[in-house]
Amino acid sequence: MKIKRGFNQVAAIAKTDFLGVLRNKTAIFFTLLFPLFFIVIIGFTFGQSGTGDMSRISIGVVNLDGELIAVNATNSVNSTIGDTFVEALQTVNFTVSNYGEYGDPETNGTAAYAIRQGNIDAILIIPANFTESLSFQYLDNMSMPIPTRAHLELFVDPTQTTGSVITQQSILGFISGFVKQYQQIAMQQAPADMKAYIEVLTDPLTVTTQDAEITGNELQWIDYMVPGTLGLVLLWSGLNHASMTIATERTKGTFQRMVIAPVSPTTVLLGKFVSNLALVYMSAFIMLVSGILMFQVNLYWDIPVILLGIFLGSLSAIGIGLIISSLTKNEEAANSIAVIISVPLQFFIGAFFPLTMMPEAAQYFGELLPFTKLVDAMKDIMTKNLGFDAVVPEMTYLLISGIILFALGTIAYRVSLKRL
Amino acid sequence: MNDIEVASVTKRFEDMVAVDDLSLTVTRGELIGLLGPNGAGKSTLTKMISGMLNPTSGTIKIGEFCVQTQPMKVKEQLGVVPQDIVLYDYLNAKENLSFYGRLYGLTGSKLKSRINELLEFTQLDEKAVKRHVSKYSGGMKRRVNIAAALLHEPQVILLDEPTAGLDPQNKHALWQIIETLKSQGKTIVLTTHMMDEAEELCDRVAIMDKGKIIALGSPRELVKKVKMENTITVVPDKAAPELVEKLKNMQGVKNAYIAFDEDEKTQALKVITDNPDDILPDVVAAVAKDGTKVLSVQLSKVTLEDVFITLTGRSLRE
Numbered sequence A: 001m002k003i004k005r006g007f008n009q010v011a012a013i014a015k016t017d018f019l020g021v022l023r024n025k026t027a028i029f030f031t032l033l034f035p036l037f038f039i040v041i042i043g044f045t046f047g048q049s050g051t052g053d054m055s056r057i058s059i060g061v062v063n064l065d066g067e068l069i070a071v072n073a074t075n076s077v078n079s080t081i082g083d084t085f086v087e088a089l090q091t092v093n094f095t096v097s098n099y100g101e102y103g104d105p106e107t108n109g110t111a112a113y114a115i116r117q118g119n120i121d122a123i124l125i126i127p128a129n130f131t132e133s134l135s136f137q138y139l140d141n142m143s144m145p146i147p148t149r150a151h152l153e154l155f156v157d158p159t160q161t162t163g164s165v166i167t168q169q170s171i172l173g174f175i176s177g178f179v180k181q182y183q184q185i186a187m188q189q190a191p192a193d194m195k196a197y198i199e200v201l202t203d204p205l206t207v208t209t210q211d212a213e214i215t216g217n218e219l220q221w222i223d224y225m226v227p228g229t230l231g232l233v234l235l236w237s238g239l240n241h242a243s244m245t246i247a248t249e250r251t252k253g254t255f256q257r258m259v260i261a262p263v264s265p266t267t268v269l270l271g272k273f274v275s276n277l278a279l280v281y282m283s284a285f286i287m288l289v290s291g292i293l294m295f296q297v298n299l300y301w302d303i304p305v306i307l308l309g310i311f312l313g314s315l316s317a318i319g320i321g322l323i324i325s326s327l328t329k330n331e332e333a334a335n336s337i338a339v340i341i342s343v344p345l346q347f348f349i350g351a352f353f354p355l356t357m358m359p360e361a362a363q364y365f366g367e368l369l370p371f372t373k374l375v376d377a378m379k380d381i382m383t384k385n386l387g388f389d390a391v392v393p394e395m396t397y398l399l400i401s402g403i404i405l406f407a408l409g410t411i412a413y414r415v416s417l418k419r420l
Numbered sequence B: 001m002n003d004i005e006v007a008s009v010t011k012r013f014e015d016m017v018a019v020d021d022l023s024l025t026v027t028r029g030e031l032i033g034l035l036g037p038n039g040a041g042k043s044t045l046t047k048m049i050s051g052m053l054n055p056t057s058g059t060i061k062i063g064e065f066c067v068q069t070q071p072m073k074v075k076e077q078l079g080v081v082p083q084d085i086v087l088y089d090y091l092n093a094k095e096n097l098s099f100y101g102r103l104y105g106l107t108g109s110k111l112k113s114r115i116n117e118l119l120e121f122t123q124l125d126e127k128a129v130k131r132h133v134s135k136y137s138g139g140m141k142r143r144v145n146i147a148a149a150l151l152h153e154p155q156v157i158l159l160d161e162p163t164a165g166l167d168p169q170n171k172h173a174l175w176q177i178i179e180t181l182k183s184q185g186k187t188i189v190l191t192t193h194m195m196d197e198a199e200e201l202c203d204r205v206a207i208m209d210k211g212k213i214i215a216l217g218s219p220r221e222l223v224k225k226v227k228m229e230n231t232i233t234v235v236p237d238k239a240a241p242e243l244v245e246k247l248k249n250m251q252g253v254k255n256a257y258i259a260f261d262e263d264e265k266t267q268a269l270k271v272i273t274d275n276p277d278d279i280l281p282d283v284v285a286a287v288a289k290d291g292t293k294v295l296s297v298q299l300s301k302v303t304l305e306d307v308f309i310t311l312t313g314r315s316l317r318e
């Protein structure tokens, strides 16, 4: 009886709160459409770069693969895989120019000079042992291939902040595509009894870049952004709305009227949490669907894990919101504080560009934020197609920080009940 | 049986005392008025009774339950109408009532029928019921504001200036509603700073000033406390001394005499009485007999305002 009544109260509070957003144009804008607005602007500005139109990306290739090196090999190679790799780059429409050496920025004709002049966007160095590594020419004394990785070096122009990320992601996307095809071919050609072993071997490339990250998909900038927007959703629909909800009701007096009814503080909190969570899910849904419809994002959908991640992230976002809502005097104060917190934070969570592009101190700070953990986890799930196992550390972090922040929010809320 | 017991309650806001060691008992079915100027502490007192504010010291009981220690039990029995209109302006009247009904545990057909009863009571037409509260007139909002407190049929109702800002027509409509609630046996605390409202509706009035009750009693008892009297002044075309004798002997008349105006020419008959409204027609009829014409009649009543001025030396509205 009591529980049923409690449910009914929670439902009433949640519904009223939810309608408060749906029927208020400003609230709709800030909680639901503002993040979308961001992604649309940025998506249309940068989104189409990537595999879509690679010709805008100009790569200076330093192919050292032709050089003869000493290996314990008996096979001789006619065509180098390095050349195939460069051809493939051209096939997918990157603008490719060849350089003899990386060189130095002061010497005309070197790759370093060209990138400094802005003639090229990136330099890719193919190592001398590229073909040898990829064709299993390194053998042990039993004549079995030794796992050897060729090491690609990718340099991007750090002065083009967002542009460099697009370039980097596009090239990395290409490389992972290349690797996939290579793996297929290697597996097909391998003798049946060697297949398992080959599988171990065929992870042939490493790439160092500012943030070396090889994804399973050929990524466009927008693919990379869409999972990141879930972090924005937490900030705008979670943290922001949670900060406003109680403060607004307190200013209007509806909060005082609500708590003189026989409702327990837990019931009120639950009601607010439910509506907030619904808002976050709704906002996430809008973002993801817009991403699919507008930019044809190419992502993996592990729905239960995505839902779980958003839920755990919401605990932190709403917890912070409750703290703000409870400690501020009125609606305006709550709003300003929420904005002061969430606007800068959105740049520290790796939503717009990778955290690795930030100064070191900012990276440490960003790594502490639960929102960053959600962004990381969602990128793993949605772009790399990794399973739940891969995101257990992030999820655990989200759970713990969620419990702590939500508990603090609850305490702040209870304290605030003393000064109605 | 007492429905409300306020025992030595004090409320301090930092260094200012809003309610000062105040005690008050309200019996079941009684309608008590809290009358006082702005800042007297009326709202603070009702907020403490409703559990919205905690007293700095003292205790408050509603029925057999203590507001501070058994708040849930108390809340079930209370219907609170706040001074300011407190509704969700993006919801319509029905949605607002449904929300508050559900908070008080109403569901299903019970909730529906209570909402319909109270919508009738708010006298909103069907179209208005569907519009958002933000589009309502002040009177409509006031009525919904009150209805929202009555859904769960509370025994004790706290009304904080329910008629503030209403035109006379709406005000009288609301008075009727309050009378109806009273006739249902509800215990009502009505906060106001309008004398006519207190005189019209209340069984007893507590006059508050600076956080204290400075006078308590029925409106009539309070008026009696003041050394002023209700006077009926009748100006006839000719004032005969026999007329004065006749008036003096009428029931309800305490005294009667002839007085001259400032110009010392016109004579007026002055009648002193405790219940001027009741005897006014008789007095006029008595004078108008025997061919005497009545030129003018004037009634000056002692009001609660006079009581307040006498007690504090200040007027209610400043």
Ligand SMILES: Nc1ncnc2c1ncn2[C@@H]1O[C@H](COP(=O)(O)OP(=O)(O)OP(=O)(O)O)[C@@H](O)[C@H]1O
Pocket: B013, B017, B018, B036, B037, B038, B039, B040, B041, B042, B043, B044, B045, B083, B193
């Ligand atoms: N939350 C508060 N913090 C500080 N002072 C307060 C607070 N609430 C009320 N007061 C002060 O307490 C005193 C009594 O206020 P209260 O609202 O009870 O008066 P009132 O009799 O209801 O007046 P009104 O007729 O204007 O409604 C006022 O001086 C007011 O300024």
Ligand SMILES: [Mg+2]
Pocket: B042, B043, B044, B083, B160
């Ligand atoms: Mg008041």
